[in-house]
Amino acid sequence: MAAAKSKSWKRQFDLYMYVTSAVMNKKGLAILMRTKMRPLSPTFASSKSKLNQMQTSQLEGDNVSSQDASLLPEREFSQVRESMHSAMSTNKTEIVDVALDEFSEGYFFLSPENRYKMLLSLAKEYDLNRTQVRELMKQHLDLQLPSDKAEDSGHEEEGSLSAFYRIERNLRQALKPMYEVLFERLNTHPGGLKFLSDIRADILCLLGDVNIASLRALDSHLKEKLITWLSPANLELHNITWDDPASLLEKIVAYEAVHPISNLIDLKRRLGIGRRCFGYFHPAIPGEPLIFIEVALMKDVAATIQEVLWDNPPISEHEASCAIFYSISSTQPGLSGINLGKFLIKRVVDVVKKDMPNICVFATLSPIPGYRQWMLSKLASSEMTGSAFKEILLRPDEEKALMDASGGSDLGSSGIEVMWNVLTSKNHEWTNSPNLVSALRTPMMRLCARYLMKEKKRGKALDSVANFHLQNGAMIGRLNWMADRSQKGLTQSAGIMVNYIYRLDNIEDSAQAYQNEGHIESSSDFRSYIEDDNGEKAD
């Protein structure tokens, strides 16, 4: 009965996978050349959505699994839990294989509440045996430490060392929580590595809501394992081209997180002449990069995303002297905190340098995702009357220029108010007023430099993209005004973008200085904004 049930799950699961993965095939690609592309259905990317949203998104997604998920009775929880248990505690490979299949398939059909229960049970009940750990500790403490002086004193020394090594080996073993067995077995099981990444995505979602020590320990163990298994030595760099299978290109479309791919002509251009797309693949997760980066080969460091994505035509490659990394996307939320991007950039730089010795500048064209939000909080606290620590945001000349530019509109009675209204305008109407655009430029660029350079969180840049490139060893190069006029770009950073520069001789030193002292390197061009900013403060 249980086997029959599991078979029927398997069938439905396969059907589900078929339905979602058949969303686009090669024929479909040709048809879609004329239509606008959408990312994969929310259900497919369900592991990306918050646990508590999952039920909803599964119901929204119109396919087989959503029905199952809502119909699954509570009883199934114990079945999935049982398969999890035997996957860890049995030693017969055949049984383990079946249990791993049943667990990883069953897990996806659990309700968010039951997933939560399952993960908590894993964290708490499959932890380590502390009594045994303490027994070994006592044995260790009972031994006499060999004195450092008596080196090579012969057999007695060797004998006592033997005892240390034996207890320490046992202790290492005892300090391994039982759930590590599950992780290790999943890692060598087909589809298991991907499943582990999905599980971790769920754990991270939970930890966003609740702070449970055992769950945090579960996460840190899983993360450590994933770091080992996803070491660069195990990853393969692949130059993704238009000749790759549609099933792979579909993933690129779905996972592109920085500049969404709007149609297939857009995609084809990103894989065509003067462009590169490199992905990092793991043999156990075929047909899907863990992370990928898009590169434009250009004459100069790009100042707008427009010229990278849309302006025609790309220059011929032998004229290019700059490689611009204009998008880097992780596909697995469960690999959060595992910096694959650093190694990817390193490998890509090597490959590009080898292929095209004429390329001598490696830089990004990056969004500044946290800038607008930070500005809003600054403006809000600046507006608060009576705040003793009110920051001076606008210089008098900036204030005046803003008021002049907004004259006659109802944008506000102070520069701060104008900026607030501009940044919160729904359709970014300000971009249609050359006067406003011009008046905003000076304060917005100056404050953006302050945001990138001075705003820290635990000693690191507050902006997540800045932190990513700085920890990889880049320096801040140039701020670009009106560089991304898309809805997203205007919403994130009022259209400002930044170039981070990877100077090949300095990457390691910069990374170290940032890591150890939080030191941020920047170009003189960029520093002039900061000097401006400091000048204001000294007033």
Add this chain to the structure above:
Amino acid sequence: MAAAKSKSWKRQFDLYMYVTSAVMNKKGLAILMRTKMRPLSPTFASSKSKLNQMQTSQLEGDNVSSQDASLLPEREFSQVRESMHSAMSTNKTEIVDVALDEFSEGYFFLSPENRYKMLLSLAKEYDLNRTQVRELMKQHLDLQLPSDKAEDSGHEEEGSLSAFYRIERNLRQALKPMYEVLFERLNTHPGGLKFLSDIRADILCLLGDVNIASLRALDSHLKEKLITWLSPANLELHNITWDDPASLLEKIVAYEAVHPISNLIDLKRRLGIGRRCFGYFHPAIPGEPLIFIEVALMKDVAATIQEVLWDNPPISEHEASCAIFYSISSTQPGLSGINLGKFLIKRVVDVVKKDMPNICVFATLSPIPGYRQWMLSKLASSEMTGSAFKEILLRPDEEKALMDASGGSDLGSSGIEVMWNVLTSKNHEWTNSPNLVSALRTPMMRLCARYLMKEKKRGKALDSVANFHLQNGAMIGRLNWMADRSQKGLTQSAGIMVNYIYRLDNIEDSAQAYQNEGHIESSSDFRSYIEDDNGEKAD
């Protein structure tokens, strides 16, 4: 100066690698079609030879490095040691990379004595900090274990668990010997994984001669790391064919350990119709399988190596119903004790079954490498007068047949003596006497069955090849008389070979029964020898 020196090393090292790897190229292959092939020079495979043979074999091998090795002054030791130290203790990637290069290149130029010193220094001086470990143990023991009853008792519980998790995490960290950092860094360094395997080969050689606890601990840590890094998920199965690069085929010739490849026609046949060769590759060790297996597709389970390697012609593949694994060779002595073969066989069975559904029997044709040696010791102790526990080796009818067959020769005055002389004859002259061959058959086959089935070491089959296949889940199928008449086959097992059968439904059960109880499964055909043998004892 040091840099210049290191550069000069690098040059000589590269030259050395060039000289050895240039032994054969494609042009060379064509020429060699007419000549007899030899394995690569001993120096190339120096990591396979015992440490104390290394100096000699390096001097024998007529190439660049041997001169260097003997000319290198003692001073260099401290240089290599220093690079080893900075490879572990620095955090600047660039310095680490240079140090890793210098260490791994320098290490190979050390004399055996200095390698020994280096490994011992690594094992002893880069061990763990026991004082710190004990401090953490005391902290742990000072904490009150939470009572099992008070589940979910709230914040207090969580707080105390947090403390446990924190100390345990620190303790795990403190229990990691410092040399693990070196291993981990080498693993992600180009060429490092191969170097680690070479280092382990040296450690294993040393441990064959001396029993030092810290060296054993070093080995067990390194082995554990290698097991993780070489997990099947990280290995790629490749069907090696005549279309593969000569540099790869050269490795197959060099590493074939069971039935040496005598010339290129032999090699071509092994890669041709009715034959397969599969290798397991790691991305970090390109162009060289870690282990490979040779398969013959046949109508029946092969009874002699002659029909596999030489009899003409191979049948067409669609007529085949048996896949015969007739050779499996590990290429890395440093991976000893890491059973890659088990997974390789599993994968190969899957691939062959999928490709050719008509194949329904999977069996080996295997040597019995320990049989003759075991027989000699049995014969010797049987000859010893006055031994109280003298085993009865020959039955009266066997004794008579042997004496009749040897009549007139000077082979001895008893069956035991005849057997001794037969087994120690230098040129195996007995194989030219049909009478002797016939008279030897019954006792030799019966005792061989006893050897395979009954002779155990720590509960496992004494014969290494038997132990390998039994632990993988095979059963003993059939003994084959006069199955390998080569010098090697006659010397190892008087020409007897055995088929181990992989019955796909039973592999796991058999492996478990062997693992847990030392139970050896065998065919009724094979068991009849054992019943014969027992019958004799009951006399």
